[in-house]
Amino acid sequence: xxxxxxxxxxxxxxxxxxxxxxxxxxxxxxxxxxxxxxxxxxxxxxxxxxxxxxxxxxxxxxxxxxxxxxxxxxxxxxxxxxxxxxxxxxxxxxxxxxxxxxxxxxxxx
Numbered sequence: 271x272x273x274x275x276x277x278x279x280x281x282x283x284x285x286x287x288x289x290x291x292x293x294x295x296x297x298x299x300x301x302x303x304x305x306x307x308x309x310x311x312x313x314x315x316x317x318x319x320x321x322x323x324x325x326x327x328x329x330x331x332x333x334x335x336x337x338x339x340x341x342x343x344x345x346x347x348x349x350x351x352x353x354x355x356x357x358x359x360x361x362x363x364x365x366x367x368x369x370x371x372x373x374x375x376x377x378x379x
Contacts, residue, residue, distance in 0.1 A: 296373025300338045307362035
């Protein structure tokens with residue numbers, strides 16, 4: 271059986287904390303989650319960046335240069351979350367199994 275989230279919290283440093291039903295606690299940086307988005311647009315953007323010549327610079331929008339934060343998380347059934355980021359991205363559906371793998375074990379201070 272897959273572990274289920276039992277609690278969500280944003281830490282003062284901006285990381286997301288998720289307590290899981292297997293008694294582990296994992297933390298996530300917003301940028302790491304955004305870059306790992308499982309949606310088709312993110313995958314397509316990554317493939318186009320790989321095709322660019324190495325001397326070509328990417329022009330960033332103001333939203334892309336601002337610190338990235340998590341603005342919200344919406345449950346999708348009983349198996350995933352849709353994460354809303356401060357840059358407007360909200361099309362990735364993060365299945366619990368995938369979300370669990372992305373996190374780092376949280377060691378309380």
